[in-house]
Amino acid sequence: MRRYILIILFFLCSSSLWAQELPNETMVLAKAPINRYDMESIKRGAKFFATNCMSCHTMIYLRYDKIAIDAGITYDKMPVNVTTWPYGVKPPDLSLETSVRGVNWIYTYLHSFYLDPSRPTGVNNLLVPNTAMPDILAPYQGDQELVKGSIPQGVLLNDTEWYDLVKLTRQGSLTPEQFDATIADLVNFLAYAAEPYYVQQHCIGWWVLGFLVILFVMMYFLKREYWKDVKKHK
Numbered sequence: 001m002r003r004y005i006l007i008i009l010f011f012l013c014s015s016s017l018w019a020q021e022l023p024n025e026t027m028v029l030a031k032a033p034i035n036r037y038d039m040e041s042i043k044r045g046a047k048f049f050a051t052n053c054m055s056c057h058t059m060i061y062l063r064y065d066k067i068a069i070d071a072g073i074t075y076d077k078m079p080v081n082v083t084t085w086p087y088g089v090k091p092p093d094l095s096l097e098t099s100v101r102g103v104n105w106i107y108t109y110l111h112s113f114y115l116d117p118s119r120p121t122g123v124n125n126l127l128v129p130n131t132a133m134p135d136i137l138a139p140y141q142g143d144q145e146l147v148k149g150s151i152p153q154g155v156l157l158n159d160t161e162w163y164d165l166v167k168l169t170r171q172g173s174l175t176p177e178q179f180d181a182t183i184a185d186l187v188n189f190l191a192y193a194a195e196p197y198y199v200q201q202h203c204i205g206w207w208v209l210g211f212l213v214i215l216f217v218m219m220y221f222l223k224r225e226y227w228k229d230v231k232k233h234k
Helices: 002-021 039-052 066-071 097-101 103-111 176-194 198-232
Strands: 113-115 123-125 142-146 166-171
Touching: 039 066, 039 176, 097 103, 097 176, 103 176
Parallel strands: 113 142
Antiparallel strands: 113 123, 142 166
């Protein structure tokens, strides 16, 4: 009995320690307004990625995809052979980024840059403090500054959202509404890149469920017929 109690206590302690190690556990992420069935949005996001993101980021797993190719995301244009990067940090491949981070995380991250003169890039990020990524979206979004008295350590607690901690001091070429829509298109494309067959899988899933319902009905009536014979021979 004592051994079982010790085992239970071990797992409880281990789970609590593991939970404490999770970064930003109480972080509030904005909900990404994406629609995986909206192919026009995905195509717009692909073009935006090809124009603004592909100079640093690769997307190796999507090199043969028609939507990516039509948008100009091709293997020969990706920085696959670049060996030296500013600050010694290689930008990650974004093929599976939404599977790793989640669409809400990426959507919030792209909104959360703010001016920080102490950083080499001149900017910082609420979700990833001291990020090496420059704010390539500033020409579209504009410049954001931390709200006086906010928490600059990158931890958003309780009901705090990213827009509660930063304010727009200079508007870029897009209005806030247009910028939100553009980032939603980009995140929608990144979600597509991680799961290109998401829509087809969901359609197949409904067909499978329909088949199982029909099969269940058939098996039910077959079972009734079998039990009729069983009762006759009792």
